[in-house]
Amino acid sequence: MSKNSQQSTQIVSLGRDKKYTKGIINPPVFRASTVVFDTMDDMRFAIKNKTNGELFYGRRGTPTHFSFQEAIAELEGGAGTALYPSGAGAISSALLSFLKSGDHLLMVDSAYEPTRDLCDKMLAGFGIETTYYDPMIGEGIRDLIKPNTKVLFLESPGSITMEVQDVPTLSKIAHEHNIIVMLDNTWASPINSRPFEMGVDISIQAATKYIVGHSDVMMGTATATEAHWPTLRENSYLMGQTTSPDDVFLAARGLRTLGVRMAQHHKNGLEIANWLKNRPEVDHVRHPAFETCPGHEFFKRDFTSANGLFSFVLKQGNLKSVTAFVENMQHFKMGFSWGGYESLILGVFGIDKIRTATQWDSSKPLIRLHIGLEDTQDLIADLEQAFERYNAVK
C-alpha cells in the first residue's frame, strides 16, 4: 500500500483559490437564487460559461459550491463533481442520468440497502432490469453481461458484510462491452483509494459520512471522468439537484481534517478489531485489513488505509443476546450513519433477506461497529461489559 505523499497538502489546499475565497481561509457561504447582469453581453457571457465557474443561477452553484466541487474532483481524480442533498440522491441521480427504459443494470448483491430498494421499487417500474451479482464474482461477471447492459454498479467494501471487490478486473471487463462503471466509494472516502486509476467512470460518495465527519449534514457527491461528466452534470441539473451553500461550507470544513481523522479512525478500528478477533465468542472479524474478510487481497492492493467501520460475526446468539450486547453501552451509540467522530453499534438481522445472488447464514449474528475518536481503552471496556451481558443471556 503506497500513500500519495502529497495528499495531506492537497486536502489542505484544494479548492482554496482566491477566486473562491477572496483571501479568507475558508471559502465563504454565498447564498443565491437569482444572479443579476448589467448588460446583455454580461448575461450572454454567463450563459456561455455557466458550466465552468461563472455565476449564472443559484441552482448551478456559487463559489462555495465550485470550490468544494473542485476539491472533491481533484482528490478522487475525476474531471468534475456534482453535489446532491444526500448520498442516496447521488446514487439515484447517477443511475437515472445514464439508464433508460429497456436497459439492464448489474448491481452488486452487497449494495447499501436503499440502493437495492431503488432498483427493485423504482427502476423496475421504469422498465430498467437489475441483475444482482456476487461481490466476489471477478471474471465471472462476463456471464451476466447482456447486449443491453448499460451500467455495472459496485460498492467496495459492501455495506454490512464488507466484501472488497476486484474493481480493476470488473472495470476492465465492463469497458470491453461499453458498460459504464459506477462505484459507491463511500467507505474509502476520497482519500483511501484511486477509483479512476482502477477504471471507474463515476465515483460516488455519501459525503454525509467521513467528508462531513461530524454527523450534522446530509450530502452526496458523484465524480465523473471527462467522457461522462457533461451527461452527469446536465442530467443532475435537469433533475433539480442542488445543495445548500451552508451545508457545503460545513462539508468543506470537514474535508480539511479528513486525513487526520481517517488516520485515527484507522488506528482505533484496527486496535478494536484485533481485540475482538481474540474473543472466544467471535467467529470472525469482517474488517478489510483482516484475512477473514472476503476480498482482503484487493484491500491490500487497492486501498491506502482503512477507517473505523467494520463488522464482526458471533459464533452464536439470537435477538435476545444481541439486544443485551448492544443496549446499555456507555460510549457506543445505536445509530445508522457512520463517519462522525463518535462510536456506533448496530446488531444487524435479516441480512439473508437483502441478498439474492449470494447466501448469508443468519444463524450467526452480525454486529457492525463504527469506531470513533474516543480512547480505545474506554471502548474496549465498553465492549467487555457488552460481552458479559451477552454471555449472561446466552
Ligand SMILES: *Cc1c(COP(=O)(O)O)cnc(C)c1O
Ligand atoms: C450512508 C450511505 C449511503 C447513503 O448516504 P446518505 O447521505 O445517508 O443518503 C450510500 N452508500 C453508502 C455505502 C452509505 O454508507
